[in-house]
Amino acid sequence: MVVAGLVVLAGLGTAAATGSLDAGSTASTPPIAEGVGSAVTSTATPRGQAMGTPDGRRGSVVPDFTADPPVRVPMTDAELAESLRVRADQAWSLVLEQQPDAVRPDARMERVVDDEEDYAEQQVACLRDAGVTAFTEGQSSFSITDGDPVAVYACSVRFPLRDSGGRTDAELAYIHDYYVSYLIPCYAAEGRPYVGEVPAVDDFIADVRAERPWTPFPDAMSDGVAAACPVLPAAYR
Incomplete structure (x- = not known):
């Protein structure tokens, strides 16, 4: 039996997930990234530029994601003891x-x-x-x-490993911003455009808390796409 030391803060920080989450739901309407509210300052370029051509051809512009992650507040001694x-x-x-x-x-x-x-x-x-x-x-x-x-x-x-806890609302908002501002345009640039509804940030957070996380991940992802478009921002990899 192999026991991982512990995968901490992986993916969205849900109880059962360590980065392997359900693929995003599909629908007939395209995502409207700029219409989604976010508690984090967006770095997205205009949708027409970021998403590239409508059919998702390679070569579309992918904006840089430079937003700083929210500061994590350490647990108090009482919170650690309870955890x-x-x-x-x-x-x-x-x-x-x-x-x-x-x-x-x-x-x-x-x-x-x-x-x-x-x-x-x-x-x-x-x-x-x-x-x-x-x-x-x-x-x-x-x-x-x-x-x-x-x-x-x-x-x-x-001898427990320190638990930094699940994702805070601010951290989930940051991940949502990354999905909308960077990941969806990146998939389009790699020829795997996301087609579906994009939840508002408050709905996204609520769904994660209910262990029904939304993601824009493709149904099947090649190693090349995974390398070009990391599923999490650099601060959480």
Whole structure:
């Protein structure tokens, strides 16, 4: 079993997503990017220039996306403690799915780990001390061989990776602005124009909170398109 160190703030920060989200819905009307409200100053060029030719031929102009991301406010000590409690409860519920009669150990947080590489090394050390066969893999992952779920739980509680929390409304507005100002024009320039409704920023945020995120991603994306048009702004990659 390979356990990722943790993918933090991936994609839209939804509970179940790490960047792999449903493709955008399709409709008969083209997107109207400049009609969408945004809490972030848009850097989009006029639609006719940004979107290029109506049939999405290559060579259309793609505007630069230079907006600065919103400043993230760190969690307070109380918020961090509550976040760790919730995560521990969720982790224990997974243990009970495997071992319904398991007794929850009195594991307490000893150190919050800030770095993913350090987290993987700390987990492996903790698991080995508990008699579990564990190895680091790459820089920020580790593998477990037939590990006791209770021991795995205890190590995750004793040495948790710092959780920066889900996306804030300001961060989601920033991503929405990136989709409209840069990503949709970029797909058009690559010959994969988005055809569909573009939600207003408030609706976009509400849909993400309801775990029904809208994205303008193509149904199938080649490596070339993915490289030319990153699905997230540079600040969140």
